[in-house]
Structures are given as C-alpha cells and as structure tokens.
Amino acid sequence: MRAAGQTGRMSDRPTAVVTGASSGIGAATARALAEAGFHVVLGARRVDRLEEIAGEIDGTALRLDVTDKASVAEFVAGVPECRLLVNNAGGAKGLEPVAEADEDDWRWMYEANVIGTLRMTQGLLPALRASGDGHIITVTSIAALGPYDNGAGYTGAKHAQAMLHRTLRGELLGEPIRLTEIAPGMVETDFSLVRFGGDREKADNVYKGLTPLSADDVADVIAFAATRPSHVNLDQITLMPRAQAGPGRVHREP
Numbered sequence: 655m656r657a658a659g660q661t662g663r664m665s666d667r668p669t670a671v672v673t674g675a676s677s678g679i680g681a682a683t684a685r686a687l688a689e690a691g692f693h694v695v696l697g698a699r700r701v702d703r704l705e706e707i708a709g710e711i712d713g714t715a716l717r718l719d720v721t722d723k724a725s726v727a728e729f730v731a732g733v734p735e736c737r738l739l740v741n742n743a744g745g746a747k748g749l750e751p752v753a754e755a756d757e758d759d760w761r762w763m764y765e766a767n768v769i770g771t772l773r774m775t776q777g778l779l780p781a782l783r784a785s786g787d788g789h790i791i792t793v794t795s796i797a798a799l800g801p802y803d804n805g806a807g808y809t810g811a812k813h814a815q816a817m818l819h820r821t822l823r824g825e826l827l828g829e830p831i832r833l834t835e836i837a838p839g840m841v842e843t844d845f846s847l848v849r850f851g852g853d854r855e856k857a858d859n860v861y862k863g864l865t866p867l868s869a870d871d872v873a874d875v876i877a878f879a880a881t882r883p884s885h886v887n888l889d890q891i892t893l894m895p896r897a898q899a900g901p902g903r904v905h906r907e908p
C-alpha cells in the first residue's frame with residue numbers, strides 16, 4: 655500500500671476523520687487507516703469506547719453526534735487539518751412495511767444518514783481542500799442501490815445519502831478531492847441490533863446459516879481505496895458475502 659505520508663500540525667501523519675468510530679465498521683476502519691499510516695480522529699457519542707481505540711492506535715478521540723449541529727461544529731473546530739473523511743455514522747431503525755412505518759424512526763434515519771453526512775462534509779470541506787489531496791469516503795449500503803420490502807425508511811435515507819455523495823463527484827470535479835462510495839451488504843456488527851431495538855434474537859437471525867462480512871472485511875476495502883495514488887478514484891465499491899446476491903437474496907445453510 656502507498657504510505658500515507660504528509661506533515662500536519664496535529665501529527666506527522668495525514669489526518670483521517672472517521673465518524674461512528676466507536677464500534678463496527680467505524681472502529682475497524684480507524685484501526686485499518688492507522689495501520690496504513692494515518693493519524694485517525696475518531697468521532698462518536700461513546701467517548702469511553704473511542705478513547706480505548708484511540709489509545710491503541712495513537713489516534714484522537716473527539717465526541718461527535720452527527721444528528722446535533724452544535725456537536726458537529728465543535729468536532730470540526732477540533733480538526734484543523736484533514737486529508738480523509740470517512741462518513742460512516744448512520745444506521746437503520748425498524749423493518750416495517752410503509753403502511754406501519756414509524757415516523758420517529760424515519761426522522762432519525764434521515765438525520766443520522768443524510769443530514770449527518772451533509773454536516774460533516776460541509777464542515778470538513780475547507781480542510782480537505784486545503785490539504786491539496788483530499789478524499790471523502792461515504793459508507794452507504796446496498797440499500798442505496800434499490801428498494802427492498804419493509805426497508806423504505808432505510809433505503810430512502812441511504813439513497814439520499816448516496817445522492818449527496820455522488821453529486822459531490824461532479825461538483826468537486828477539478829478540485830483535489832477524491833470521492834469513494836462503499837456499499838456493503840450484510841455485515842455482522844451492531845447494525846441489526848440497533849435496527850431491531852436491541853432484540854438480540856431477531857438480530858442474530860439475520861446472519862444465521864451464512865458467513866456475513868465482518869467489519870474488518872469492509873475496513874480493508876476502505877483502506878485500499880484510501881491508499882491508491884492520488885489520481886486514482888475508486889467511485890463505487892459494492893461488497894457482499896458470497897452467500898448474498900442482493901437485499902434479502904441470501905443462501906442459508908440449514
């Protein structure tokens with residue numbers, strides 16, 4: 655991999671910001687990027703978890719709630735330099751048909767996935783520009799590629815997040831900023847536990863009878879995209895377990 659070397663004020667290493675870094679794909683990405691030579695600024699609400707990971711990888715832990723405008727402003731003020739932004743924070747709540755969908759769940763999904771990505775991107779764009787070699791990686795989902803039954807709140811939010819990200823590819827053309835969308839399928843993290851409001855059995859059933867992706871599998875791909883030469887833009891990467899052919903299309907061993 656290309657060594658990610660450039661001098662910055664926060665560290666001798668280039669700075670990467672990872673949102674939602676206290677667990678799952680975010681935590682694994684923070685570790686993988688540190689391994690690739692970045693100084694990682696980890697953002698999430700659970701600061702104790704962040705500090706643990708930051709301690710392991712010589713990174714920086716900063717409290718961040720992407721659904722709160724003031725929290726994002728405070729976070730951004732603590733990041734004077736940034737070469738890479740990984741928009742990872744977000745998630746799903748609920749899995750109901752539209753007829754029964756919960757308005758508060760939908761509101762949260764739009765706030766976390768869409769407005770959160772908008773705020774982080776707006777906040778760090780000046781620093782990404784100033785780096786002279788910026789990169790925005792947004793973790794969307796296969797839910798950003800088409801609809802699936804009972805998923806309209808999440809697929810709608812992920813489509814909107816993806817449109818924000820993909821629109822930037824054109825708007826920033828000519829500037830030294832790359833854009834990569836990562837669209838994972840089934841990844842075994844807290845994702846389903848959050849989606850089902852803490853129902854462990856329901857969450858475990860999602861991954862039963864197949865080998866899902868791990869957070870590390872996704873983090874590997876993110877680190878790969880981040881360490882290509884500056885003129886190489888990986889626009890969109892979709893990754894799923896071998897046993898998955900699309901949303902809800904899986905092969906399970908008995």
Ligand code: 8X3
Nearest residue numbers: 795796797839840901
């Ligand atoms: C998670 C993948 O298929 O549950 O983003 O929507 S899926």
